[in-house]
Amino acid sequence: MGEIMERVSLPEVLEKVRAGERVNRAEARILFEADLFELGELAREIRFRLHPEPIVTYVVDRNINYTNICVSGCKFCAYYRSPGDPGGYLLSFEELARKIEETLTLGGYQILLQGGLHPDLPLSYYEEMLSFIKERFPRIHVHGFSPPEIVFFARREGLSIEEVLRRLIAAGLDSIPGGGAEILVDRVRRRISPNKCSAEEWLSVMRIAHRLGLKTTATMMFGHIETLEERVEHLFRIRELQDETGGFTAFIPWPFQPGNTALSVPKATPVEYLRTLAVSRIVLDNVPNLQASWVTQGPKVAQVALEFGANDFGSTMIEENVVAAAGVAHRLSEEEMRRIIRAAGYEPRRRRMDYSLLE
Template identity: 50%
Template sequence: MISVTPPVIEHILQKAIDGQRLTPEEGVQLLQSHDLTAIGAAADAVTRRLHPEPFRTYNIDRNINYSNVCAAVCDFCAFYRPVEHPEAYVLTKEVLFEKIQETVDLGGDQILLQGGLHPKLPLEWYEDLLRSMKEKFPQVNIHGFSPPELYHFHKISKLPLKTVLERLKAAGLGSLPGGGGEILVDRVRKLITRGKVLTDGWLEVNEAWHELGGRSTCTMMFGHVETLEERIEHLDRLRQLQDKTKGFTAFICWTHQAPGHAPWFGKDAEEGRKGGVDMSQIPEVGAFEYLKTQAVARLYLDNIPNIQSSWVTQGEKVGQMALMFGANDMGSLMIEENVVAQAGTVFHLSLDTIRRCISDAGYIPRQRNVYYEYIDEYPPTNAAPRPRPLPGLPVLATGSCGTGGGCSTN
């Protein structure tokens, strides 16, 4: 049976291809559609218009979780530990420096520094940490502290958010990751988290950082308790802020994976979880929904220049296919990853594999920095890229994908 794209979907897709802005209603219609091929082809066309160069990018960094202590309770998180738990930790500087040195030795220029909402560490502790890192590794960008962490620093220090960000920037903070976004709709956030910043606060952190001249990424974790309308509301809030600040460099989305062994430790944690959602019982969405949602995000987020594939959560094949569904970046080598791994999703790709995924998709792999500037030599080899796949051809997706962690992206 031949599937024909409905005229209303064709109209919406052509509108996006032509560079016109989609409405929220049109975004929802695309998410409701099952025409993955047409939506993917349109997203690919938009990506080629925004990035006509024959390159697709990746970066080399390491996700260092300086602590797993967190005062918040997130129903999807298998990584956090209460402050007094025997498995709770805060890394020493010596261990941190070893991890950074290993990253530099592998050609990395950045670390992704994140933890939980530690209830006892003062702002001065983070400033000292940043200064010592920049003193020892001045060439390394610190892509650090998710918006929930930064809002937490603001609350515990009782200082204005702008002051907190100014002090951390002066100490060496280079850019902000987009972790902890989940779904930027308060109904959803209140269902799946307690003690964590709500939508306006997450956006406020990014707006304040952008006003200081900083750059950040933005994310979405979907496929749990949100509706399709709420996915679009999330994208719309990001698009509105980007219109105002132009501070987001990239968008990354990934699917939720039910953590089969989420650690609800002790009476206090169980009390904190009351009123929440048992996300281990929510069916996981697979590659079809991931690729469609990423493609719709590319069509909807007309003012965010880059879309990053999430191979860390989707695996090699689906991560590669994301390059045909709106992504222009394969993301990070991710030398170390802890949050997603704790949820049971563990994919590891070598640098050669990441470069091969890009080459096999018909592009030339290039290493970039956090600002999406090329930092490698070109041409690296005499090998010509394979012909690019033509848009509009059927694509067969295999595999399932997902993650439970909300804070492990860059």
């Protein structure tokens, strides 16, 4: 991160962005000092360079947490239960089927399948789960198992990341969500999620997944113990891997929600969220889509996010548990989401995980 220490002029950086040139780490750090509205205007320009049509996409899906039993012990998570704790659960396959049937009834066509790092489940369990889902619901898209889960499976089985991914793909895995990234700097990870995979392991899972033909997303959970320099480092690690593989379809930054967690820090403000969103759009010039986080920010701030670089409104989230466990419970129906997008001056369009349009 030595490049961060260089001092560059903010007007020079802004001019460089307007000219369509890439910023480096030092320049990205300076962008956090820009006027909020000027920053938003630049991010909006880049959004329309990438997506000239006034379309805002979204996906109809459901977050299914197949278990909340987890040995990671992340300080930012209010949802997990340690093995043996009251309230721990593992969904049966029939419960999974009921949730998927309800999703299909509500017009959904994708599930986000994630769970805790359960110490007692072999890889064959996850293969059986995927096979069951695909046999019962062959048209459902399974967006599942974030990199920390993949690394955990590999360690438990004594297999390589590639072997685990090949087996999950053969069983029915369609794409991988970008969860578990938090901040891709090990100083931060050692403090907030010491039992989770390292930054390099997270990136390695994504690199191998992309090589095997899986599309994935990338995320950033910010606003806790990281510095702005570490936030910038996270963005550049995503950008550098995307330069290498081109496998990320979207980036989703969202602020840490401190309610009911072991991390006592002030909640990030909407202004900080919008500033980070805009810097993300400017830095990640090679990641095509940027998602607004209405789940953490609420629909009004997410609506403003469409003027700060976001071109996607995320998921209708028929079910969401992890953020809700931190005391944040925004809810939107598909009809409401479409109305909010239209009210902001955009055309709402359903999409698939790969951002191809459904309508």
